[in-house]
Structure formats: structure tokens, C-alpha cells
Amino acid sequence: MTDTLQTLVQAFDRMAAAYELMARRLASEIEQLEAERTGLRAQLADFSRHQVALLQSNQDLARLTADLSGQVASLQHRAEEVTRQDQLKSELLATVSHELRTPLTSIKGALSVLLAEDPPAPEVRTEFLGIAHQNVERVMRLIGNFLNLTRIEAGQIGITPRSLDLAEVLAAAVGRMRGLAAERRVSLDVETPPGPLPLTGDPEMLESVFSNLLDNAVKFSPEGAPVIVRVEADVRAVTVHVRDRGPGIPPEEMPRVFERFFRGSPAVTRRVPGTGLGLHISKVIVEAHGGRIGVESRVGEGSTFTVTLPRVPPQPAA
Amino acid sequence: MSMPVVLLAEDEPDILRLVTYILRREGFSVRTATTGKEAVDAARQGQVDVILLDIMLPELNGYGVCAALREDPLTRHIPIVVMSARAQAKEVERGLEAGAVSYITKPFEPAHLGEQVRAALTAAVSGRARGGAGDALHP
Numbered sequence: 001m002t003d004t005l006q007t008l009v010q011a012f013d014r015m016a017a018a019y020e021l022m023a024r025r026l027a028s029e030i031e032q033l034e035a036e037r038t039g040l041r042a043q044l045a046d047f048s049r050h051q052v053a054l055l056q057s058n059q060d061l062a063r064l065t066a067d068l069s070g071q072v073a074s075l076q077h078r079a080e081e082v083t084r085q086d087q088l089k090s091e092l093l094a095t096v097s098h099e100l101r102t103p104l105t106s107i108k109g110a111l112s113v114l115l116a117e118d119p120p121a122p123e124v125r126t127e128f129l130g131i132a133h134q135n136v137e138r139v140m141r142l143i144g145n146f147l148n149l150t151r152i153e154a155g156q157i158g159i160t161p162r163s164l165d166l167a168e169v170l171a172a173a174v175g176r177m178r179g180l181a182a183e184r185r186v187s188l189d190v191e192t193p194p195g196p197l198p199l200t201g202d203p204e205m206l207e208s209v210f211s212n213l214l215d216n217a218v219k220f221s222p223e224g225a226p227v228i229v230r231v232e233a234d235v236r237a238v239t240v241h242v243r244d245r246g247p248g249i250p251p252e253e254m255p256r257v258f259e260r261f262f263r264g265s266p267a268v269t270r271r272v273p274g275t276g277l278g279l280h281i282s283k284v285i286v287e288a289h290g291g292r293i294g295v296e297s298r299v300g301e302g303s304t305f306t307v308t309l310p311r312v313p314p315q316p317a318a
Numbered sequence: 319m320s321m322p323v324v325l326l327a328e329d330e331p332d333i334l335r336l337v338t339y340i341l342r343r344e345g346f347s348v349r350t351a352t353t354g355k356e357a358v359d360a361a362r363q364g365q366v367d368v369i370l371l372d373i374m375l376p377e378l379n380g381y382g383v384c385a386a387l388r389e390d391p392l393t394r395h396i397p398i399v400v401m402s403a404r405a406q407a408k409e410v411e412r413g414l415e416a417g418a419v420s421y422i423t424k425p426f427e428p429a430h431l432g433e434q435v436r437a438a439l440t441a442a443v444s445g446r447a448r449g450g451a452g453d454a455l456h457p
Contacts, residue, residue, distance in 0.1 A: 101403040102330055105425040109336035112428040113343075124339075131332045183331070 088260075092277075096146050103135035103142075110135075134179040141176075141215065144208050148281045149260075159202035159288050161313060166197035166206070166238050167231075173210035174229065177218060186221040188214070192231035197238050200312045205285045209293075212278035213242040213305050220246030220303075237291075239308045248299040257295060258283040282307075290314045321347045322367040322439055327357035327383065328401070329375055333424075337370065337431065344432035354378025358386045361393045368439045370431075373402035373413060384416035397442035399434055401426070 110128040114120050120128070174190055181188045217227040225245040232239045249257060249264055256262045260280040286293040290313035297303035324346045328334040338348045349366065351357040354375040361369060369387070373380035380400050387393040398418040402410050410421045419438045422430065 098403050101424050102333070106330070106332035106336060108425040109333065109340070109428055113336065113339060116428070128336070131336065135332060 092146075092149070096142065099142055100139060103138040106135040107132045107139075130179065134183065137176055137179065141208075141211055145212070145277050145281055148205075148208060148285070149277050159205055159285070159313075161200050161202060161289075164199055164201055164203045164206070166199045166201075166240075166309070167192060167195070169203050169207050170210055170229070170231070170240065173207050173214055176211060177214045180215070181218050181227070184218060184221070185223045186218050187224075187226045188218070188229070189226050190229045190231075192229070193233055197231070197233055198311065199238060199309060201289050201309065202285075206289070206309070209282040209285050209307065210240065210242075212282050213307070216278065217242050217244035217246070217303075217305075220244055222246070235311070237308050237310050239306060241304050241306050243302065243304040245302040248301055248303055249295065249297040250299055254295070254297065258293070288313075321345060323347045323349060323365055324435060325349050325351060325357065325360050325366045325369045325396075327351040327354070327369065327375060327380075328372040329353065330372075333372075336428075340428045340431050341370075341435065344435075346432075346435065352376075354380070354383045357383050358393075361387055361396060362390065364392075366393075366396055368435055368442070369396055369398045370435060371398055371400050371413075371418070373400055373410065381412045381416055384413050384418050388417040395442065397438040399438050 110132040114125060114128050117124070119125075170190070170192070174188055177188060214227065214229070221227055221244050228241075228243045230241045230243070232241075253262075253264050257264065258279050260277065262280070263276040283293050286307055286309065289309055291307060291309040293305065293307045295303055295305045322345075324341050326334065326337055326341065326348055328337060328350070329352045334350060334352065338350060341348050349360055351360050352375075355377045357369070357371065357375070358378065360366065371380045371383055375383070378386070380402070384398055384400070387396060387398065398413075400410060400413040400418045400421045401424060402413075402421065403424050410423075413421065419441060420434055422434055
């Protein structure tokens with residue numbers, strides 16, 4: 001029996017030793033696995049950090065791209081704007097050149113006829129000298145507008161303010177218009193308070209504003225209709241209304257009436273000569289004086305343009 | 319023909335007045351139109367020997383007038399002289415292609431006006447006598 005017991009004990013011993021070995025191996029494997037786990041965790045942490053960094057980079061790139069796109073778009077817009085301005089300038093030059101040829105044709109024609117006749121009959125002389133004179137005024141107005149526009153473009157619309165009498169300025173503008181008004185059988189009525197209207201401003205610029213308003217009023221008035229100029233004045237400001245009985249301005253065009261080169265549909269359909277500059281330039285000049293210009297109009301009834309000028313422009317003058 | 323009839327189509331009142339005066343002084347009888355449509359209607363009414371036509375007219379421009387008159391057998395034979403500011407060379411080309419006989423640029427020499435109109439008349443008359451269309455004239 002002792003042999004069997006001994007064999008059993010030996011077997012147990014062997015089994016114990018084997019289990020111990022296995023335990024030690026398992027422990028060692030566990031140690032290894034734990035080491036790997038720690039390593040993997042570290043790697044994961046690294047990856048996470050890299051991912052955050054990448055996301056950040058992506059965001060930065062996206063922002064940069066958006067910026068660049070924005071800049072490209074804005075540059076494209078600027079380029080289109082420059083091209084458009086260029087085109088407008090070419091069109092303006094072509095229009096001005098064409099507009100000048102018409103009155104020049106009349107002046108040349110009238111004077112040639114008078115020179116060829118020896119002597120011209122008195123009524124012929126009066127009529128044709130009148131035609132030449134009116135068209136000289138027309139050329140001067142056109143060139144004045146054009147020069148004003150180029151000065152505005154160059155940012156040189158500095159007004160030279162001095163003391164003036166607005167009544168005189170208005171009278172001069174009305175006086176220039178009488179010839180054209182008579183030819184078109186349009187009456188020019190001026191209602192103004194008596195006496196001078198002292199104001200600080202640029203008389204030439206202001207005269208061109210009123211000339212433009214009167215020119216439009218007369219050009220668009222039907223024969224026999226009156227153009228009425230009404231002046232109101234108080235201690236702070238002078239207001240001038242120019243009213244015509246022309247076709248009026250369609251409501252959808254009202255906001256655009258003072259835009260550069262804008263010509264309303266009545267002007268285009270009636271082929272009324274013009275460059276679309278007069279009202280724009282007038283607005284710039286009036287606002288440079290610290291004033292306001294506006295219009296009320298009804299289609300089929302006519303329009304009233306109103307200019308309000310402060311007696312003294314607010315400092316600094318534009 | 320006793321006093322040849324010119325149809326003058328021009329919308330600028332001063333130029334209309336001046337050209338009418340000059341043509342009458344040159345021995346023409348003058349009828350006037352101030353829009354393209356008026357010009358076509360007047361030509362169709364008859365008794366027009368030559369047309370002096372401004373290119374820039376309201377409602378139907380000079381080119382449109384030329385085309386309308388050439389299409390109509392009643393008016394096809396009437397010689398047309400077009401007037402324009404030099405800036406519209408393209409328009410003038412189109413006018414010539416549409417059958418205008420010659421052109422005058424503005425500002426024009428009033429003396430040339432009579433010459434050009436007479437030349438257009440003569441060419442048309444002799445062209446009809448020869449049985450063919452007049453040659454296009456270029457100043």
C-alpha cells in the first residue's frame with residue numbers, strides 16, 4: 001500500500017509542480033498583457049491627440065480656404081466693377097460726342113446759311129441767330145455736366161463756398177432757359193419772395209443744378225404747359241420747387257431717378273436728348289452743400305423737384 | 319419734274335428747320351416727318367421723289383425705315399440719303415445695305431446737302447431710264 005500512496009503523492013507533487021508552473025506562466029502572461037494594455041492605452045491617447053490636432057488643422061484649412069475664396073470673390077467683384085465703369089465711361093464718351101454733334105450741326109447750319117445769304121432777310125437773321133445762340137447754350141450745358149462728372153469721378157467735387165445771392169443764381173439759370181422754353185412754347189413762371197436770398201455756397205455749381213432741373217422740366221413739358229418755379233425761404237434754409245406738367249415718373253423708377261446715367265422710360269420712349277447725368281450731378285452738388293434734393297411725381301400729371309439748401313453749409317464742406 | 323419733292327425725316331426741331339430752309343432755297347419742295355413711322359406713312363402717300371433720312375428717329379429708326387420702304391413696291395424706287403453723326407458708322411453701313419443711296423455725316427456742310435440730294439435724284443432717274451437700280455454713291 002505504501003507504494004500506491006507514494007505513487008499518488010508523487011503524482012500530486014508532479015501535478016502541483018505543473019500547476020505552479022502553469023500559474024507562473026499565466027502570471028507572466030498576465031503581466032505581459034497588462035504591459036501591452038498600458039502600451040495600447042498610451043497609443044490610443046496618442047491617436048486621440050493626433051486626431052484632435054488633425055481636426056484643428058482641418059478647421060484652420062477650412063477657414064483659410066473660406067478667406068481666400070472670399071478674397072477671390074471680392075477681387076472678381078472689383079474687376080467686374082472696373083470693367084463696368086470702363087464701359088460706362090466709353091458709353092459716356094460716345095454719348096457726349098453724339099450729343100455735341102447735334103447742337104453743333106444746328107450752329108454750323110444756321111451760321112452757314114447766314115453767311116451764304118447777302119444780306120439775309122431780317123426775320124431769317126433773327127431766327128437763325130437765335131437757333132445758333134440756343135444751341136451754344138446747349139453745348140455749354142452739356143460740357144458743364146460732363147466736366148462736373150469727371151471732377152466728381154476724380155473726387156474733386158470740392159465746392160468753393162462763398163457768399164452768394166440765390167435769387168441771382170436762380171435768375172441766371174431761368175434766363176438761360178428762356179430761349180428753349182420759348183421755342184417749345186412752354187412758359188416759365190417764377191414765384192419768389194422779394195429781395196435777395198443770401199446763402200453760402202458755390203454759385204456756378206448751384207446754377208448748374210437749377211439749369212439741369214429747368215432743362216428737364218422744359219424738355220418734358222407738352223406745348224403750352226407751364227413750368228413753375230416756387231421759392232420758399234426762412235432764416236435757416238431756402239427751398240426751390242421746380243414743377244412741370246410732363247409725363248411724370250413711374251413709381252418703380254422713382255428710387256433710381258438720381259442714379260448716374262439713369263434715363264427714365266419716358267425719356268427713352270420719347271427720345272428726349274440727354275445723358276442721364278444731370279440729376280445725378282445735381283444730387284451730388286446739393287448734398288455737398290449740406291442740402292437735400294427730392295422729387296414727387298404722378299404719371300400723367302407731372303413732377304415736382306425740390307431742392308433745400310441750408311443758408312450755411314455744415315462744416316466741413318465736402 | 320417741276321419742283322422735286324423731298325421728304326425730310328428729322329426729329330431735332332432746329333435741324334429740321336435749317337434743313338427745310340436750305341432745301342427750299344435749293345429749289346426743292348419739302349415735306350417733313352419727325353418719327354420713323356411718320357416717314358414711312360408719308361412716303362407711302364405718294365409724290366415723294368427723294369428721302370433725306372436721319373438715322374436716329376423715334377419709334378422706328380432710319381434703318382427700319384429703309385427696310386420698310388424697300389420692301390414695299392410702292393416706295394422701293396425712292397432714293398434715300400441717310401444723315402447721321404459719325405459715331406454711328408455701323409448704323410450707316412446697315413442703312414446702305416438696306417438700300418440707301420448715300421449718306422451725309424453731321425455736322426454737314428449745308429452746300430453739300432443740296433448736291434447730295436440732287437445727285438441721289440439724278441442717279442435714281444438715270445437708273446430707271448437704264449432699267450436698273452442706281453449705283454450706290456459714297457461721298
